[in-house]
Amino acid sequence: MEGRRSGAVCVTVVDTLAATWHGLVMATYGVALVLLVDPSGAVLLQHRDEDAVVSPGQWSLPGGHVEPGESPEEAARRELLEETGLTAGELHPLWSGPRPHEADFPHTVTVHVFRGTTTARQQDVVLGEGQAMVFIPRDEVFDRDLAVSTALILSMI
Template structure:
């Protein structure tokens, strides 16, 4: 199986997305913003990677993640899987496990961020999607 990366677009209170400000030590796209993500370890499946990376980078666990997109990663030689989910966690529940910051960012503020090349199209497409709109509805 080829190397791949899996990431998570996590929607929090008020429709904010959980985004990471990568630090100067990041091997790719240093000092830019992106969603929690990482490369698979041997034997892992995409959904397992998404759950593991979310927990390692934020300390958060969610019951359900759903595939939003898969394909060649823009500006990367890796194949990617991007999942989405919802959380009731608040900013004070987030544990910074990697990077400079891990912040719930309201959609209106995302346009002001220096998003990594692979993150910008994914975040833009997600915010315009029916999947994102479903996360804005109260849980049933």
């Protein structure tokens, strides 16, 4: 066809939420998780919904996406409040890096994990997301069907 061009289009996005790889748009984003421990040493875990996009039906740490303009710690605090009704005192960075177990091409996820303690009890938890949000004794956490990332994180402590 005369006067027409065909071919691939290379889109370059200049943004903190996207990068390019060989002309393809590759989304990159951050996730903030909270490893919250009560005075007895129990860990707060979320039983994820069966239709969740990530780790459906498994147990994981509370957390979620880092929004634009938000620091990972701010995201961790916001997600904890939204999902549990709890606020955290001091949060200490425990680990930060790429999600090691998933080859999500063309997505790259950076996980930021914060550890904190709380005086909250189970009855203080307000379920905001998932099937359940439970403080689980540390010696029982590996009896649950854990999301891979949560199992890796819990094995570090």
